[in-house]
Amino acid sequence: MALRMRVTPDRASYRPGDVLAAVVEVVTEPVSGAVQAAATHLEALQIELCASERVDLNWVTGKYRAGSSITDKDNRRVARPLLTMKPVRLCEHSTLLPGSRRLYLVRYHKTKQQL
Numbered sequence: 001m002a003l004r005m006r007v008t009p010d011r012a013s014y015r016p017g018d019v020l021a022a023v024v025e026v027v028t029e030p031v032s033g034a035v036q037a038a039a040t041h042l043e044a045l046q047i048e049l050c051a052s053e054r055v056d057l058n059w060v061t062g063k064y065r066a067g068s069s070i071t072d073k074d075n076r077r078v079a080r081p082l083l084t085m086k087p088v089r090l091c092e093h094s095t096l097l098p099g100s101r102r103l104y105l106v107r108y109h110k111t112k113q114q115l
Contacts, residue, residue: 002028002029002030002031003026003027003028003029003040003042003096004026004027004028004029005024005025005026005027006024006025006027007022007023007024007025007047008022008023008025009021009022010022010023019107019108019109020049020106020107020108020109021105021106021107021108022105022106023103023104023105023106024045024047024090024103024104024105024106025101025102025103025104026042026045026096026101026102026103026104027100027101027102028040028096028097028098028099028100028101029099030098030099038098039095039096039097039098040095040096041093041094041095041096042091042093042094042095042096043092043093044089044091044092044093045089045090045091045092045094045104046087046088046089046090047087047088047090047106048084048085048086048087048088049083049084049085049106049108050081050083050084050085051081051082051083052071052072052079052080052081052082053079053080053082054072054077054078054079055077055078055079055080056076056077057076057077057078058076065080068080068081069081083108085108088106090104090106091104
């Protein structure tokens with residue numbers, strides 16, 4: 001049996017101060033040609049969220065977020081981290097039956113102190 005996980009945010013984009021909400025879907029799928037297992041034990045499931053922005057320095061001033069660290073750089077653009085969320089445990093010691101589906105809701109709000 002194989003596990004498939006899909007993370008679906010509630011919106012395509014977010015603005016500063018918005019609450020990020022996403023649904024995490026975990027589905028058990030049979031593997032073709034494999035013996036069907038009775039159940040799968042999921043020891044722990046956790047999620048960690050990271051986001052970054054890519055900025056073209058030809059379009060914005062160099063003073064834009066000048067104090068933030070740069071994680072990647074090419075000849076025109078820089079990438080800077082926007083947020084990093086500590087890992088959040090969604091479940092522990094859970095039994096998943098073949099063909100089962102679990103949904104988890106993750107919400108994150110970045111306070112002004114974290115900006």
